[in-house]
Amino acid sequence: MPQLLLELFSEEIPARMQGNAARDLERMARDGLAKAGLISEGLKAFAGPRRLTLVVEGLPIAQPDTAEEMKGPRVGSPDQALDGFLRKTGLTRDQLVERDGLYFGVVKKTGRPTAEIIAELVEQIVRGFAWPKSMTWGTGKLRWVRPLQRILCVFNREVVPLEIDGIVAGDLSEGHRFLSETRVFRARDFDEYHEALAGHFVVLDVEERKQRILEGARTLCFARGLELVEDEGLLEEVAGLAEWPTPILGDMDPAFLDLPPEVIRTSMRTHQKYFAVKTPGQPGLAPHFLVVANIEAPDGGKAIAAGNAKVLSARLSDARFFWDEDRLGEAFDRWLKKLNGVTFQAKLGTMAERVERITALAREIAPLVGADPDKAERAARLAKADLASDMVGEFPELQGIMGGYYARAFGLDDDVADAVRDHYRPQGPGDAVPTAPLSVAVALADKLDTLVGFFAIDEKPTGSKDPFALRRAALGVIRVVLENGVRLELSALTKVHLFRIESIWRVLDVVFRNLGEFDSGDRSFGTDEGVFEPLEHSSIMTWLDVYDEDAAGRWEDIESQVEFERRFGFYLQSREVALWPEERPRYDSEYAANRLGWADWNDLRAAGERAAVRFSGGLTAFLADRLKVLLRDQGKRHDLVDAVFALGDDDLVRIVARVEALSGFLATEDGTNLLQGYKRAVNILRAEEKKGELPTGAPSRAAAPAEEGALFDALTAAAPKLDAALAAEDFTGAMTALAALRGPVDAFFEKVLVNSDVPEERDNRLRLLMQVRDAMGRVADFSLVTG
């Protein structure tokens, strides 16, 4: 069957874009062909530094012919109607048939030649290709990632006639820029093409290029008793930078080995795209590097190795300069001072303010994870300092790592240095979670501050957009908490932390100040004069929106300062109560009552609390959502996760323990049967509720029937066991206590008619069912469990 070969040959395509480009080309071609009714036997796309290639095997030579029956006018309609139908379909009168009083005609369409369709499809693909960045060149209007030079397009060994903005498709392509002698070659099918490329020093398939690099690199290293430090991301990148990848081992001045190995590796990787090399069985790196060249040079790569070694020396000299400068004097003090001038996020203040928040939060978390609060405070305060260092300025990816080295260099305790180093972790699903108590405290404080901050300014992730990596931060919190068994009341922690974001309160403060002659003294929201510019009306509204969903609307109507204070003063008030519970709030009760119209400041506090609870509820729900995703990925049933989350718990460790116990319980026969009993009970209660209010109060023990009494006894016996198990957070024990209900519940439903004619009997039986429902509801919301 005929084959299509397409090659889009251009100037050098950025390495990072090649993978997606191959996938996009494959998808666009498959969809386009399918839409035209052309089904292939196989389709594959390749991407490399200068070409995108597509091969489609086993296409038909033309579209299949089609026959479609079309409904015409009613028999006996005026002639015009029939003529119109004949004109439209191209049929004649004798080709029509009559059925059910209507004319029908079969319209046959001959399929178009595949080559024609390919010509249109290629143009569509080229013009509609979604490069992350594209450009025009010369005098043309066509857009491509870099100038498009040639199109090779052959179908069934024939050139497909097509032209896009002056580029005429043919059967010619080009080989390697430097190694190929004739450069241009001709190919009429994929085998010829593939063979010609190899002969012209081009490896088409990125997997083959990667293989070639790895094997060549390993062989070179092995021959000199060395070992390659493998790096998948770098391999992917260099495989996109060379058509004829040729590993070369070069030498590095051993004097640089006193630099931290991460610095050497990062400098090699980011600046030069070299692999690092080590000696097997020894720590640190070996004084060599591995560069992947694009040519096989007649001198065996000697000149290339020497040139690259020289460049690396210059790079490492720079790194050495940073390393030495950074360790001079009171570096941490200098850096911390510098963080005052670094904006973290416009609405969330400076990096220095962020450090203050993380420090306070780390101190709060420390006792919960078995860390010393003073040390946690110290580690947290230093954690971000390296952002102001020269080295991290040059290599941002070394944040934390350098902080750890510098902390040690300045003689800080190892556990503090470790916490500084590890507090960014885990940085991805494959990264390990910190386990040392001090590191756990700082890591959690760092991530929670990020989450609280961005939620507070309403920068939540939406759909695929998560510019501040909040999902990763949330997953980090979850993993640190679960893998270390940390018990936190997240809602309470995040609620108080919200109040630590000075920049937010500054804004509200300004709102108040701008309202007019707010009196001085202890009632003012005073900060240093002149710091704050008057805010735009719209920006105030944005802020209030975040804090109170109705605020923007209400703000419009607010005429007087007093009215505004009455409505929004509680935000500031509640913050003071949360952060300084011992101190007298600035609004005293008399003031609150007389001027603001609140009964006393406790009302203000309550209103502030409500706002904060709403906020932390939103954040906890986000964390819960990420936990759900994590648990689902681990194969936990989605509905069980929901059933546990419905209880409103915010202790992640407890939530997971419940899910696990529940999933164990439902795997047993008792579990599935009791679930059926629960559903039956709930259905009955729901139905009865519609008829009228359910009875209140506790059930009593009925003398007869025996099954009713037995259920009462079982509930009575289970209650203390359930209490004890839940108090001890022994959820398997709680399930066992519930399991004891299974027999009595089953027997009850089998023998007892709930809807008795005797109202007292009916009420008592309903009360029993309510107790069953409520007892089970303490463990999970079984109504959300399916099956």
Place this chain on the structure above:
Amino acid sequence: MSADAKPRSFQALIMRLNQYWGDQGCVILQPHDEQVGAGTLHPATVLRALGPKPWNAAYVQPSRRPGDGRYGENPNRLQHYYQYQVILKPNPANMQDLYLGSLRAIGLDLKLHDIRFVEDDWENPTVGAWGLGWEVWCDGMEVSQYTYFQQVGGLDVSPVAGELTYGLERLAMYVFGVDNVYDLPFNDPDSPLGAISYGEVFLENERQHSEANFHGYDVDVLKGQFEDMERQVPLMLARNYQNKALVLPAYDMVLKASHLFNLMNARGAIAVAERASYIGRIRDLCKMCAQAWVDQQEEAA
């Protein structure tokens, strides 16, 4: 001397490039007589890249980066250095080949050295310009910047101009295998009039200007001069001479402002928060010139 052999001096390397690009049909210009941070800023690039007329030129441009001065003590960093700049508008289809030809012309054997085009999208916010292209590596060292201009002064560049920038000192250090820029042979080492090194020409220049850049200039004077230039630009553009605004003089004022900003920056006189605002001010001035230039070009066409 055969064309394949290496040039013997820094100046010979420049002459080779001039010869090569002149042979390709470029106008070989001399440097613009304003202090600029990069060869791109020469009006032969920034302004000529705009408008419909073809334009092919090559030139050396002394470039000033006041903050990069190291008092002559760093072997790789200079506050005054040379860029070789080529602009081809519209860019010819074989521009990459032409570029590689220029490397051969200065004696690089492309079978022996590893040349790579590595993604690098160029952007110059002070003149509102950007383009797509690469940095070109030779054995791991960046020897040129290669850009297809897409916008200049915030205006679309059509037809597209291709720009090549060679860092001449760095390229020469590579060609001559020299580790310290001051050791570069400026003229032929066998010159009958005596060999002169790069250091003999420029070392003292680096020392004095480094001190001036970091400590010498009076910040208030610089600031006043910057504001003067800022006032001059719209005045020049508002003038009408033979039905034309005075774009070229106005653009020179923009260049002066831009250099004054770099000086203030090197003096540490610009706070982080002010930086963006200064850059924005220069960009606005540049955009005014670019727009006026394009208007004149289109009227003429």
